[in-house]
Amino acid sequence: MDMYAFRTLRSQPLRLILTIGGIALCIVLMFFLLAVYRGVADGSVEYIRQNHADLWVIQDNATNILRGSSLISMDQINAIARAPGVRTAAPVLFLLSTIRNGDRVGTIFLTGFEPDKGLGGPPQLAWGRGPRADDEIVLDRSFALKFGFKAGEEVDLQGRRLKIVGISRGTNAFVIQYAFVTLRFARKLIGVPGLATCVLVNAEPGAEIGPIREEICDVLAGLKAYDQETFLANNVREMRSGFLPLLYTVAVIGAIVLTAILSLLLSVNILERRKDFAILKTLGSPLAFLWGMVIKQAVLIASVSCAAALLLFFPLVQVVEKISPEVTTKSTVGQIGGVVAAVLVMSLASSLVAIRRLRRIYFLEAFS
Amino acid sequence: MNAAAMSGPVIRLEKVTKIFDASGHPTTAVRNVSFEARRGEMVLLLGPSGSGKTTLLTIIAGLAKPTSGSMTLFGKGVEEYSPAELQSLRADKIGFIFQTFLLIDSLTAGENIEIVLRFCRKRRAERARKTRALLMELGIEHLAGRFPRVMSQGEKQRVAIARAVANDAELLIADEPTGSLETQQAVGIMGLLHTQAKRRDATVIVASHDLRLKEYADRTLHLQDGEIR
Numbered sequence: 001m002d003m004y005a006f007r008t009l010r011s012q013p014l015r016l017i018l019t020i021g022g023i024a025l026c027i028v029l030m031f032f033l034l035a036v037y038r039g040v041a042d043g044s045v046e047y048i049r050q051n052h053a054d055l056w057v058i059q060d061n062a063t064n065i066l067r068g069s070s071l072i073s074m075d076q077i078n079a080i081a082r083a084p085g086v087r088t089a090a091p092v093l094f095l096l097s098t099i100r101n102g103d104r105v106g107t108i109f110l111t112g113f114e115p116d117k118g119l120g121g122p123p124q125l126a127w128g129r130g131p132r133a134d135d136e137i138v139l140d141r142s143f144a145l146k147f148g149f150k151a152g153e154e155v156d157l158q159g160r161r162l163k164i165v166g167i168s169r170g171t172n173a174f175v176i177q178y179a180f181v182t183l184r185f186a187r188k189l190i191g192v193p194g195l196a197t198c199v200l201v202n203a204e205p206g207a208e209i210g211p212i213r214e215e216i217c218d219v220l221a222g223l224k225a226y227d228q229e230t231f232l233a234n235n236v237r238e239m240r241s242g243f244l245p246l247l248y249t250v251a252v253i254g255a256i257v258l259t260a261i262l263s264l265l266l267s268v269n270i271l272e273r274r275k276d277f278a279i280l281k282t283l284g285s286p287l288a289f290l291w292g293m294v295i296k297q298a299v300l301i302a303s304v305s306c307a308a309a310l311l312l313f314f315p316l317v318q319v320v321e322k323i324s325p326e327v328t329t330k331s332t333v334g335q336i337g338g339v340v341a342a343v344l345v346m347s348l349a350s351s352l353v354a355i356r357r358l359r360r361i362y363f364l365e366a367f368s
Numbered sequence: 369m370n371a372a373a374m375s376g377p378v379i380r381l382e383k384v385t386k387i388f389d390a391s392g393h394p395t396t397a398v399r400n401v402s403f404e405a406r407r408g409e410m411v412l413l414l415g416p417s418g419s420g421k422t423t424l425l426t427i428i429a430g431l432a433k434p435t436s437g438s439m440t441l442f443g444k445g446v447e448e449y450s451p452a453e454l455q456s457l458r459a460d461k462i463g464f465i466f467q468t469f470l471l472i473d474s475l476t477a478g479e480n481i482e483i484v485l486r487f488c489r490k491r492r493a494e495r496a497r498k499t500r501a502l503l504m505e506l507g508i509e510h511l512a513g514r515f516p517r518v519m520s521q522g523e524k525q526r527v528a529i530a531r532a533v534a535n536d537a538e539l540l541i542a543d544e545p546t547g548s549l550e551t552q553q554a555v556g557i558m559g560l561l562h563t564q565a566k567r568r569d570a571t572v573i574v575a576s577h578d579l580r581l582k583e584y585a586d587r588t589l590h591l592q593d594g595e596i597r
Contacts, residue, residue: 004483007474276472282431283531284459284487363431366466367422367543 005296008273019265020305023343026258027309028316030339033247033254035317035329039172043328044239046170047111047178048232050123053090053200054209056231057216060224064235065094065198066173067242074194076220083215085207090117091196093186099139099147099179101155106147108139108179110157112186119200122180127151128166134185138166140177145325157181158189172328174243201225259346259353262301266294266354270361277358278365290358295351302347306340376443377404378539378571379428384437386423386594397423399594400437405587407538410565410572412581415591421575422543424591428573429462429541430454442538459487463537463570465561467544469528471516477527478503478512484534502530506560521549525557533564540565540572546581558584 009016044066048056057080062068072091081089093112098105113120121130126141128151137157139149144167154161162181171178187193203212213225226234270277277290317329386398398420405411413421426432427439430446439446442461449457463484471480478499485495503509506526516524525545532540542561546554562584565572574581582588590597 003479004472004474011474275470276474279466279470279472280483282429282458282464283484284455284457284462284535285483286455286459286487289487364426366464366470367426 005293006300008269008276009297009300012269015265015268016301019261020301020308022261023258023301023305024308024312026254026261027306027339027343028313029254030251030342031309031313031331031336032317032320032329033251034335034339035331036174036327037243037247038330038332038335039328040174040243041236041239042330043170043172043174045232045235046123048228048235050170051119051121051200053119053228054203055201055213055216055225055227057089057199057201057223057225058197060222063224063226064231064238066235066238068238070197072196072199072223076223077194077196077199079220080199080201080216080223083212083219085203085212085215086201087204087207088117088119088200088202090114090119090200090202091183092120092198092200093183093190093195094197095186095189096176097157097179097189099137099149099155099157101147101149101153104147104149106143106149107176108143109173109176110186110189111178111180112183113180114183117200119202120183122166122168122171122178124169126167126169128164130166131181131185132165134182134188135160135162136165136181137162138168138180139164140171140179141167141169142172142325142328143177143179160185160189172326173239174326174328177326255342255346258343259350262298262347262350263353265301266298266351267357269297270294270354270357274361275365277361278363281361282363282366287358291351291355294355294358295348298347298351298354299344302343306343310336377406377440378442379573380404380440381428381434382438384424384427384434384439386420386427386432387435397594398427398434401591401594401596402437403589403596405571405573407571408566408569409586410562410574410584412585412588413573413575413591414577414579414582414588415575416577419577419591420594421577421591423594425541425543425573425575429464429539430457459484459489460535461538463532463535463540465528465532465540465542465545467547469524471519471524471527471531473516476513476515477508477519477523477530480516480527481530481534484531488535498534502534506530522553522556525549525553526560529557529560529564533568533570536568538568538570540570542572542574542576544576544578545574546576546578551580554578554580 059070062070077091095110096107097110098107115121115130115132122138131138149155149164151164151167154163187195203209209227216223216225320327382402384398384401388395388397401424413424415421427434430441481502482495482499485498503512508523508526511523545557558581
C-alpha cells in the first residue's frame with residue numbers, strides 16, 4: 001500500500017512536477033538566504049576574527065566597528081602603547097571613501113593601518129601583498145570583480161592615485177567592502193594627524209590581559225577595551241540585528257508558501273480520491289493507516305523537492321555570484337541539513353492540515 | 369465471544385428505523401425492520417431503487433447507527449462497540465462487495481486483495497501467501513500485477529470477491545453486485561459468491577433489485593419504502 005501513496009501522486013504528473021518545482025524553489029530560497037547570511041556573517045567579522053588582537057580599544061560609546069563611531073587621539077594611542085604589559089598598540093582608522101577609475105566608481109570601507117605592526121591589515125589575500133607605501137591599496141575581491149578593478153592597475157581615491165597591490169578575501173560585508181591602505185595615507189585623507197578609530201593591542205608574552213584592560217579603561221577616560229571574543233560577539237550581534245530580521249521574514253514567507261503548496265496538493269489529492277478513501281475506511285482501514293499514507297506522500301514530495309533544490313542551488317549560486325560579485329555565499333553541511341530537517345517538519349505540518357479532510361469522508365460514499 | 373453468542377444469529381435487527389434529517393426535512397429510509405441471519409445463510413434484500421436496501425446494509429455493517437430499534441452483530445449490541453472495535457470488526461470479520469466492484473484503480477489486483485489482509489494485521493509473508501492462494505482459487509493468478517483499468521468486468525468481479533473473502537469474513541455484505549451486469553456475468557458472480565460463502569460458512573446479505581438472484585438466496589426479504597413486506 002506504500003505504492004498507493006506514490007501512484008496516486010504519479011497519476012497527475014504535471015501537477016506533481018509543478019508542486020515539486022514550487023517547493024524546490026522555496027527550499028532554494030531558504031538555502032540561498034542562509035548561504036548569503038553565512039557569507040555576510042563571515043565577511044563582516046572575518047577582519048576581526050583573523051586579526052587576533054588581545055584587546056580592541058575603542059571609544060566607550062561604540063561597541064563595534066560596523067555601526068559605531070569612534071575617534072581616538074594621538075595622546076590616547078601613545079598612552080595605550082605605554083601601558084604596562086602592552087607589546088604592540090596598532091592604531092587603525094576606518095573611513096568611508098570612494099574609488100574611481102574612469103567611469104567605474106565604488107564606495108569602500110577604507111581601513112588605514114600600520115603594516116609594520118602586523119595588526120589591522122587584510123585577513124586573507126587572494127592575490128598579491130598588503131600595502132607598504134602610501135600609494136598602494138588592497139581591494140576586496142568582490143568589490144574588484146563588481147567594479148572591474150584589476151590587480152596592478154591604478155585607481156583614483158579622492159584625487160590621489162593608488163596602485164592595487166593586493167586582492168583580499170573575507171572582507172565583503174555585503175553592503176560595503178573593505179579596502180586597505182597605510183594609516184599615514186588614511187590620515188592624510190581626513191587632514192587630521194594622529195587620529196584613529198580603534199587600537200588593536202597585543203600583550204607581552206605571559207602578560208595577563210585583565211590588568212592591561214583595567215589600566216587602559218581606568219587611566220584613559222572615554223575609552224573601552226574589549227577582548228577578542230567579546231569584540232567579535234559585539235560585531236556579530238550588530239551584524240545580525242541589521243540583517244537577521246530581513247532574513248527571517250523572507251525565510252518565514254518561503255516556509256509558509258511551501259507549507260501552503262504542499263497542503264493544497266495533499267488536500268486536492270484526498271478530495272479527488274475520496275471514494276478510494278471511503279472504500280478503505282469501509283474495508284476496515286485504521287485511521288492511522290490513512291494518516292500514514294498522507295504523511296508518506298508529504299514526506300516523499302518534500303524529499304524529492306529537497307533533492308531537486310540541492311541540484312538547482314549550487315549552479316544558481318554560481319550564476320548569482322557572477323552577476324553580483326558582492327553577494328558572497330557560504331554553505332555548510334549543517335545549514336543544508338537544517339533546512340532539509342525544517343522542510344520535513346513543514347511537510348508533516350502540511351499533511352496534518354490535509355489529514356483533517358479525511359474526517360469528512362464518510363463510509364456511505366462507498367455505497368453511492 | 370461466548371458459546372451462546374457463537375451459536376446465535378450473526379446479525380439480528382429488531383424494529384430498526386433509520387431517519388435522515390437533512391436541512392430539517394426528515395426522511396425515513398428504513399422503518400421497523402426486524403430479521404436475523406444465521407451463519408452460512410444467504411439473505412437477499414430485494415427491492416427497487418430507493419427502498420432502503422443500501423441504508424439497511426450500512427446499518428448491518430455497523431457503518432450507520434439506527435435512529436431507533438436495536439441490532440446485534442456477532443452476538444453483541446452494535447451500540448456496545450466502540451468506533452475502533454467496529455473498525456476492527458470490519459477488518460477481521462466482514463467482507464464487502466460494492467456496486468461496480470469499486471476496486472482501487474491505483475492498486476494492482478494483488479494489492480487490492482492484499483490491503484484487506486493488512487487491515488487485519490497479517491504479516492507481510494502471510495499476506496503474500498494468502499493473496500497468491502486466493503488469486504489461484506479464483507483462477508485469476510495472471511491478474512496479480514494488473515491494474516483494474518485493464519481488466520474486464522468479469523475479471524473485476526473475481527478480484528472483488530477475492531478481496532471480500534480475503535479476511536475469511538464471517539459476514540459478507542454485497543450491494544447490488546449484479547447491478548450493471550448482463551445475465552451471464554450476473555449468474556457468474558452470484559455462483560462464485562455463493563460457492564465462496566458456503567466454503568467459508570459465511571453469512572451473506574445481498575441487497576439487489578435483481579430478481580435473478582432469488583435462486584441463490586436461502587431467504588428473500590422484500591423491501592419497499594423502507595419496510596419489509
